[in-house]
Amino acid sequence: MAEEALGRTPLYEEHEKAGARLVPFAGWEMPVQYEGVKAEHEAVRNHAGLFDVSHMGEVVFRGPDAEKAVQRLVTRDVGRLETGQAGYAAVCYESGGTVDDVLVYKNPDDFLVVVNAANREKDVAHFQEHTDGLDVEIADESDDWALLALQGPKAEGILQGFTGTDLSGLKYYRYVVGEVDGLYAVISRTGYTGEDGFELYVRPDGAAPLWRLLVEAGAAPVGLGARDTLRLEAGMCLYGNELDPETTPLEAGIAFAVHLDKEERFLGQEALRREREEGLRKKLVGFKVEGRGIARHEHPVAVDGETVGTVTSGTQSPTLGEAIGLALVLPEVEDSFDVVIRDRPAKARTAQLPFYKRQKK
Amino acid sequence: MAVPQDLQYTKSHEWVRVESGVATVGITEHAQDELGDVVFVELPEQGATLAAGDSFGAVESVKAVSDLYAPVGGEVVEVNGMLEDSPEKINEDPYGEGWILKLRISDEADLLSAADYERLLEGES
Numbered sequence: 001m002a003e004e005a006l007g008r009t010p011l012y013e014e015h016e017k018a019g020a021r022l023v024p025f026a027g028w029e030m031p032v033q034y035e036g037v038k039a040e041h042e043a044v045r046n047h048a049g050l051f052d053v054s055h056m057g058e059v060v061f062r063g064p065d066a067e068k069a070v071q072r073l074v075t076r077d078v079g080r081l082e083t084g085q086a087g088y089a090a091v092c093y094e095s096g097g098t099v100d101d102v103l104v105y106k107n108p109d110d111f112l113v114v115v116n117a118a119n120r121e122k123d124v125a126h127f128q129e130h131t132d133g134l135d136v137e138i139a140d141e142s143d144d145w146a147l148l149a150l151q152g153p154k155a156e157g158i159l160q161g162f163t164g165t166d167l168s169g170l171k172y173y174r175y176v177v178g179e180v181d182g183l184y185a186v187i188s189r190t191g192y193t194g195e196d197g198f199e200l201y202v203r204p205d206g207a208a209p210l211w212r213l214l215v216e217a218g219a220a221p222v223g224l225g226a227r228d229t230l231r232l233e234a235g236m237c238l239y240g241n242e243l244d245p246e247t248t249p250l251e252a253g254i255a256f257a258v259h260l261d262k263e264e265r266f267l268g269q270e271a272l273r274r275e276r277e278e279g280l281r282k283k284l285v286g287f288k289v290e291g292r293g294i295a296r297h298e299h300p301v302a303v304d305g306e307t308v309g310t311v312t313s314g315t316q317s318p319t320l321g322e323a324i325g326l327a328l329v330l331p332e333v334e335d336s337f338d339v340v341i342r343d344r345p346a347k348a349r350t351a352q353l354p355f356y357k358r359q360k361k
Numbered sequence: 362m363a364v365p366q367d368l369q370y371t372k373s374h375e376w377v378r379v380e381s382g383v384a385t386v387g388i389t390e391h392a393q394d395e396l397g398d399v400v401f402v403e404l405p406e407q408g409a410t411l412a413a414g415d416s417f418g419a420v421e422s423v424k425a426v427s428d429l430y431a432p433v434g435g436e437v438v439e440v441n442g443m444l445e446d447s448p449e450k451i452n453e454d455p456y457g458e459g460w461i462l463k464l465r466i467s468d469e470a471d472l473l474s475a476a477d478y479e480r481l482l483e484g485e486s
Contacts, residue, residue, distance in 0.1 A: 302483050
């Protein structure tokens, strides 16, 4: 059987040395776990964990019309971002369905849009297609960057030991260009775990030294398995699960990233405004399974035997010790329903999101 | 990874210990290692009758679900109730406290010897 060659991040050898289990993910050979999902999950909640997320894509918008182009493509009003600030946004089709969910960084002279690995090529084509007539260069610079995420209550303490940047002054969703142990790094106070932490954009040759440094300083390597349980506890969307071309960002519960009132017209704006006026066709809910079993992606949601939705993500929450999940259901569904686990209905009840919220200092 | 020589195996990574007409069934060290931290085990009812090859339940880790298949046919005479509260026994002691169920054998099936199973594992790695 012919297999397409999988990409390897600059940290591939570090993963192998650490005994990681490597799996194909979005065209990359990525670590799904090292010690075990539970132990890694707990390391992030209680101490600090280190993730290789170099498979993510970095797309830069440059030129006189860079801001106009980004405004046209994303749901957030990026004109409100200050230099040094990042914002979470959706990219939509004209239909309102979701192309991707992204992080937009406002640099002094350009915009960096960080996209999901699986969507990189699709996104760049979409960006090109919908910026006709604008004086903008859209450059996929993913191969020029490695991305490490250091997450957890001890993240700041660990990182501060290696950088002159005063991290205590760096607010959530802000970033600075600096150095970590002499290596050029964009230090961004962002993450996908529900903990405080940083995402560190470095040059590919800086990735392995930085990885080793942070591991020696006590950060536990964490794979994609725990990345998923952490983000799910934090109630964060995963493209391909909660978000897809058939689902709008309003339906997926990320209206906070959609500025319907922004002056610059954006793709999907009319459809989303209409949906807001006419009512959502489906809604994202968090739930806990009260019966026995763990709901999983694509399990049906039913009320009185009638299918009223689909589980988008589900797992056993390591922090809560309960089976939790997210589901897209019809808007009229109330707070009690069944999740159908391998043809057997199990009682579930909606729960407030996020399932887990860290204690603020 | 040591494969106990006194047990028989399936291609789907269950182990079987046959004693006076009763088969004790679990999943192998390799299977638990592939799954990772087991957080839930779905067990059949005691008294249920299974044909060889029937799916009778599932073992779930945080990340994945693995179906369980009956290595032989028979009636379920006992299930390991301890797994309901302590599914991690499957990781900690897959050939001992992590056993899953016992079947009174009514239908024999072709099982792999320890040597055959070792070869299967070598082929997979």
